Amino acid sequence: MKDEVVISIQHASLEYNSERGKVLALKDANLDIKRGEFICVLGPSGCGKSTLLNIIAGFHKPTSGCAKMGDEEIDGPNWKRGVVFQTPPLYPWLNIYDNIAFGPKKRKLPKDQIERDVNKYIELVGLKDFKNQKPYELSGGMRQRASLARVLVNQPEMILMDEPLGALDALTRTNMQSLIREIWSKTNNTVFFITHDVDEALSLATRVIVMSARPGRIVKEFKTDFTYDIDGPNSEAARYSREYMMIREEILNIINTQNAASGTNE
Ligand SMILES: Nc1ncnc2c1ncn2[C@@H]1O[C@H](COP(=O)(O)OP(=O)(O)O)[C@@H](O)[C@H]1O
Ligand SMILES: [Mg+2]
CATH class of the missing domain: 3.40.50.300 (P-loop containing nucleotide triphosphate hydrolases)
Structure with missing residues (x-):
C-alpha cells in the first residue's frame, strides 16, 4: 500500500x-x-x-x-523493529551462523525455516565463507554485515x-x-x-x-x-x-x- x-x-x-x-x-x-x-x-x-x-x-x-x-x-x-548499533552486539562465543540464528531460534521457528533464512541472509550480506568464524576473527565491516543479517533474518518491518x-x-x-x-x-x-x-x-x-x-x-x-x-x-x-x-x-x-x-x- x-x-x-x-x-x-x-x-x-x-x-x-x-x-x-x-x-x-x-x-x-x-x-x-x-x-x-x-x-x-x-x-x-x-x-x-x-x-x-x-x-x-x-x-x-x-x-x-x-x-x-x-x-x-x-x-x-x-x-x-530491528536495531543495528554502531558497535555490533554479537555474542563472542557463537560463530557467525549461530549469532544470526539466535533470534529465530529464540522465537522457536521451525528448524528448516531457520536454516533456510539464516543461509539466505548470510549470502545476502556476503559472509557465506565466514559462517563458521567467531566475531573476533572478522573485520569491523564484516561484523557490521553480520549484525545487519542478524536483524534482517527476523524480517522486520522497519x-x-x-x-x-x-x-x-x-x-x-x-x-x-x-x-x-x-x-x-x-x-x-x-x-x-x-x-x-x-x-x-x-x-x-x-x-x-x-x-x-x-x-x-x-x-x-x-x-x-x-x-x-x-x-x-x-x-x-x-x-x-x-x-x-x-x-x-x-x-x-x-x-x-x-x-x-x-x-x-x-
Ligand atoms: N540515559 C540518559 N540519562 C540522562 N541524559 C541522557 C541519557 N541519554 C541521553 N541523555 C542526554 O540527552 C541528550 C540527547 O542525547 P542523545 O539522544 O544520545 O543525542 P544524540 O544521539 O543526538 O547525540 C544529550 O544531552 C544526552 O547527554
Ligand atoms: Mg546518538
Missing part, C-alpha cells in the same frame, strides 16, 4: 532524570514514517537523535506525546540504525552504504538511519531530517532522490548537481548554526 504510515510520532517529548537533574532531550517531535521510506537523521551531537530512535525501537517511552506503529502504541522492543558505519574506514563505509541501499531496494524495507555525515545521508535517503541542538526538535526536512543514481552511471552527475550542492550547503549551515548556538561539541 502506497503512503501507508508505519510509524507515527506525535508531539513526543522526552525528559531524562539524570544525576545532574532533568534533561529535556527531545521536544515536541512530530514525524510520520511511510512504508518504503529511507529516512536519514542529521543533527549536532547530543541533540536527541538516539533518543528519537530509542523511542521508535521501544527502549524508551516519551514523557509526553506518543509513538505508534500502525494503530498500536509502541510499548517495548519488538522483532518487527530497520533502525544508529550511526552504524561510524566506526568503519572510508572504503568499507562506502561498500556498506551500497550494501544497505541494495538491501533496502530488494526488501522494500523502511529504514530510519542516524548519521553525522551529510554525504552519507544524501546518498542513501529518500528523506533527510535535520534536528536542532538540545532540546532536540525536528527543524527541517528534505525529500531527496540521489540514492537512485549514486551507485549507477549517473553517480557523478547526481553528486555534483546543483540541487545536491544546495541541499548539502543548507544542511551544513543549519548544523553549524546549531553547534554555535549551543556552544558545545559534546
